[in-house]
Amino acid sequence: MKIKPLQISAHIILLLGVLLMVVPIWISFASSTHDTVTILTEGMKFNIGEHFSRNYNEVLNEKGGWSEEVTAAKMFINSFIMALGIATLKVTISAMSAYALVYYRFKLAVPIFWLIFITLLVPLEVRIFPTYKIVSDLGLTNSYTGLILPLVASATATFFFRQFYRTIPDELLESAKLDGANSWRFFLDFLVPLSKTMIAAMFIFMFVYGYSQYLWPLIMTTSEKYWTVVMGMKIIFTESYEGVALPRTAERFAYIILSMIPPVLVVVILQKWFIKGLIQTEK
Amino acid sequence: MSFLDLKNVTKIYPNGTKAVHETSLSVEEGEFMVFVGPSGCGKSTLLRMVAGLEDITEGEITLDGNLINEVDPSERDIAMVFQNYALYPHMNVYNNLAYGLKNRGIDKKDIEQKVNEAAKLLQISEYLERKPSMLSGGQRQRVAMGRAIVRNPKIFLFDEPLSNLDAKLRIQMRLEIKKLQQKVGVTSIFVTHDQTEAMTLADKLAVINNGVIEQLATPIEIYNNPKSLFVAGFIGSPQMNFIEGELKNNTLSAEGFEIKNVKSDFNGDITLGIRPEHLSQSDNGLINLNVDLVEQLGSDNLVYGQLKDKKDFCYRCPGNLTIKKGDKLSLNIDNENYFIFDKSSGKRVN
Numbered sequence: 001m002k003i004k005p006l007q008i009s010a011h012i013i014l015l016l017g018v019l020l021m022v023v024p025i026w027i028s029f030a031s032s033t034h035d036t037v038t039i040l041t042e043g044m045k046f047n048i049g050e051h052f053s054r055n056y057n058e059v060l061n062e063k064g065g066w067s068e069e070v071t072a073a074k075m076f077i078n079s080f081i082m083a084l085g086i087a088t089l090k091v092t093i094s095a096m097s098a099y100a101l102v103y104y105r106f107k108l109a110v111p112i113f114w115l116i117f118i119t120l121l122v123p124l125e126v127r128i129f130p131t132y133k134i135v136s137d138l139g140l141t142n143s144y145t146g147l148i149l150p151l152v153a154s155a156t157a158t159f160f161f162r163q164f165y166r167t168i169p170d171e172l173l174e175s176a177k178l179d180g181a182n183s184w185r186f187f188l189d190f191l192v193p194l195s196k197t198m199i200a201a202m203f204i205f206m207f208v209y210g211y212s213q214y215l216w217p218l219i220m221t222t223s224e225k226y227w228t229v230v231m232g233m234k235i236i237f238t239e240s241y242e243g244v245a246l247p248r249t250a251e252r253f254a255y256i257i258l259s260m261i262p263p264v265l266v267v268v269i270l271q272k273w274f275i276k277g278l279i280q281t282e283k
Numbered sequence: 284m285s286f287l288d289l290k291n292v293t294k295i296y297p298n299g300t301k302a303v304h305e306t307s308l309s310v311e312e313g314e315f316m317v318f319v320g321p322s323g324c325g326k327s328t329l330l331r332m333v334a335g336l337e338d339i340t341e342g343e344i345t346l347d348g349n350l351i352n353e354v355d356p357s358e359r360d361i362a363m364v365f366q367n368y369a370l371y372p373h374m375n376v377y378n379n380l381a382y383g384l385k386n387r388g389i390d391k392k393d394i395e396q397k398v399n400e401a402a403k404l405l406q407i408s409e410y411l412e413r414k415p416s417m418l419s420g421g422q423r424q425r426v427a428m429g430r431a432i433v434r435n436p437k438i439f440l441f442d443e444p445l446s447n448l449d450a451k452l453r454i455q456m457r458l459e460i461k462k463l464q465q466k467v468g469v470t471s472i473f474v475t476h477d478q479t480e481a482m483t484l485a486d487k488l489a490v491i492n493n494g495v496i497e498q499l500a501t502p503i504e505i506y507n508n509p510k511s512l513f514v515a516g517f518i519g520s521p522q523m524n525f526i527e528g529e530l531k532n533n534t535l536s537a538e539g540f541e542i543k544n545v546k547s548d549f550n551g552d553i554t555l556g557i558r559p560e561h562l563s564q565s566d567n568g569l570i571n572l573n574v575d576l577v578e579q580l581g582s583d584n585l586v587y588g589q590l591k592d593k594k595d596f597c598y599r600c601p602g603n604l605t606i607k608k609g610d611k612l613s614l615n616i617d618n619e620n621y622f623i624f625d626k627s628s629g630k631r632v633n
Contacts (some may be wrong), residue, residue: 138393171369179430180357180386189382193373 025260034057037206055254072232072255078147079211079229080262085148086210091202094154097189098161103173113162120155124216132219138174142223149254151210157202164198165191200273207266229259251261285309286470287333287438292342294328295493302328305342310438310472310487315464317473317502317516319481320491326474327442329491334363341435348439351494357386362431363440367447368423370415372530376402376426377411380433380461387434399590404463421452428460435621439464439471445480457483478518482506490514512629515556515622521585521597523622528554530623530632538592540569542616547623549632554624559585559599561620568613572596586612 027044034049058071101113124131131150140146168191176186192217217228233255287310291610291630294303303325310316318326331337333344335356344351351359362383371379380398389397404426415423424444431439441460446451461484462470475481481488482502489499490513499509502518509515515523528537530553535542537555562570571591578585579602586598598614600606623633 139296167368171365172366173373174334174356175363175369175430176371176382177336177356178334178359178361178363179383179434181382182357185386190371190373228530 025257028253029283032250032257034250036248036250039253051250055250056258059251059254059258070227070232072229072258074225075227075229075232076258076262078226079259081144082147082213082217082228083207083262084214085130085144086151087203087206089148089152090154090157090206091199092212093152094157094202095161095191095199096160096187098165099191101158101162102165103183103186113158116155116158118155119153123193124151128215128219131216135220138267142226144226146220147217147226147228148210151213151216154206157206158201160198161195164195168194197274200270204267204270204274208263213262233259284310285315286347287472288343288345289329289333290343290345292329292332292344293340294325294332294337295340299593302494303332306494306496306616307596308489308496308499309340310470312470313468315461315471315473315484315486316489317475317481317485317487318489318491319475319478321517322476324491325494326476326491328494329441329470330442330474333438335359337354360434360437361440362436362438363442364427364431364444366422366443366446368415368427370426370430372415372425375412375414376407376418376429379415379426380429383430383434397433397435398429401429401554404432404466405429420448421456424448424456425459428463432463432469437470439469441471441473443475444473445475453480460484467587479520482518488518490517492517509556509622510631512554512556512624512631515624515631519558521559521599523556523558524596526557526590526594526596527626528553528555535623538572538590538594542569542621545623545633547633549623549625552626553632554626554629556624557616558620559597560599561617562598562614563617564600564604564612565615566613568615570596570614570616572612572614574606574608574610574612576608585590588612 027046030045030048031039033052034045035051035055038049039045052152059070063069063071063281097116101109135141135146135150138146140149172190173186176190181189212230213228217226218231221227221231233252289306289308291305292303293300293301306329308316318329320326326633328337332339333346335354339352346359364559371382374382374521377398380401381394384394391432398411399408402411405428407422407425407429410422410426412416415426418426427444444460448456457480460473464474473480473484475484485502487499488502488505490497490505492513495552498514499504500508505514505518509518512525516525526537528535530545530547530549530551532550533543533545535545535553535555540613557580572586572588573590574586574588576587579585582602584600584602584604584606586600588596588598590596606612621633622631624630625632
């Protein structure tokens with residue numbers, strides 16, 4: 001087979017892209033296996049060092065924070081619960097509200113949709129004080145509910161689900177009706193399975209969104225028990241040395257690598273579904 | 284009271300369009316009723332009102348003695364085959380058939396038995412595990428019918444189910460639908476714009492135009508005895524020839540010929556209708572035709588040409604006659620087989 005110049009250049013561009021993505025991760029990983037002194041004196045590392053198990057063990061189990069009661073493992077669990085809760089609820093609520101907007105033909109459906117859409121202009125960061133006030137009035141500070149609840153509505157996901165539902169032919173609904181399906185059954189037996197791909201994609205996006213939240217957990221948690229991974233990155237593993245705070249660089253790299261695992265896992269697991277949905281073009 | 288009764292059923296859409304005018308008709312149990320008409324005549328709307336997919340603006344529909352105006356479609360015990368089949372894309376054929384039964388809370392064993400019976404009847408047993416996307420047009424059609432049959436509904440509704448198939452398959456499925464309906468014996472309503480389908484399938488035929496039933500009778504009665512110009516033009520292939528003329532004192536005069544002793548007391552402008560197959564050649568015929576084109580179908584020839592006044596005209600003759608372009612034919616009407624319509628109202632007057 002003849003290799004065309006175009007193919008070669010395309011592959012070079014792709015390879016460069018891959019390098020751009022992979023190299024920083026590799027450096028982080030390689031550096032996380034050395035000890036801090038080596039990194040501080042010699043700079044970042046490309047080769048694997050000898051302190052892998054010691055560093056990772058320390059990161060996972062050392063108690064951090066000023067109260068010395070939170071470990072990185074605990075923060076992973078917190079972040080995971082928060083991201084899972086946000087992603088699940090966002091997908092569920094968006095799918096259901098899109099269902100209502102598309103299939104219940106009432107006059108206000110379009111204005112309501114645009115109202116939902118406009119909320120894109122007021123992200124959490126903009127409305128953070130009123131949101132904090134409400135959450136604290138409800139007594140939800142320092143709780144998982146408080147972490148999750150203000151973030152569960154999603155205009156973007158509602159929009160995507162709405163667009164998707166609009167492509168489903170009316171006959172399907174009519175046929176299902178004649179087959180005795182009520183509104184719930186139609187949603188569960190038809191729209192949910194048909195939008196599997198969509199749900200998987202939305203879940204991935206929303207999980208990563210929830211996982212990477214920083215400002216909201218920072219403001220609303222005062223107990224270290226509810227710290228999340230992203231917050232921890234800044235706060236833990238700072239050693240004080242004669243009154244000066246020194247970073248423990250190697251452990252931080254280990255922490256970064258570990259913090260990447262949950263979102264990567266979600267992507268890897270759901271991607272099978274995602275790709276399956278893309279290959280089977282059925283509608 | 285018959286099995287399905289429509290009384291003054293009317294449909295007015297919110298934008299004010301009146302799609303179906305006060306329509307009354309009744310369908311007997313086990314009867315195969317066909318609604319035929321051009322696109323947009325309201326035939327599908329009428330069907331969808333029976334199904335419960337459209338609200339009824341006025342009038343009453345009773346099925347098996349019960350008023351069903353306000354009954355939810357899911358509770359009407361009606362099955363419908365859609366134009367694009369509306370198969371459930373994410374379910375395999377088995378589940379497509381079983382879905383309606385599951386929703387009715389029938390237990391698994393019975394469902395399995397019913398699905399297998401229906402599949403056998405429709406010869407789709409070997410495809411039960413497949414998804415609709417892996418089936419051909421004809422197979423999908425069968426699955427759609429299976430989904431209707433399996434529930435053993437009170438009435439079958441077909442909304443132009445054959446229009447997505449190619450010509451050969453359409454004829455085959457047409458036969459199968461008819462056979463199946465005779466075997467299962469379920470009351471059916473079939474909507475189509477294809478007059479051949481309508482003629483071949485129907486026990487009774489309703490020709491609909493502009494939301495009004497123009498004529499309701501057996502297919503052969505409609506063919507032999509069309510009540511209006513629209514029905515005459517719509518039923519029959521090739522289309523009936525129309526010639527304009529005048530009727531006065533039982534004498535019909537048109538461009539180039541006269542017919543005497545017409546059995547009609549109508550006086551005034553009329554349209555004369557003659558079917559292409561009701562003509563034959565004779566030496567001193569009424570109608571002189573200049574042949575433009577001959578279509579040889581084998582058993583028949585369709586001869587197209589023009590009359591004196593350049594009006595298009597068609598004559599159907601046996602296939603063994605050789606007629607060429609440019610021939611001049613002299614034609615007579617067989618056995619007074621002609622129809623006279625009032626030109627202004629379109630009503631039949633002989």
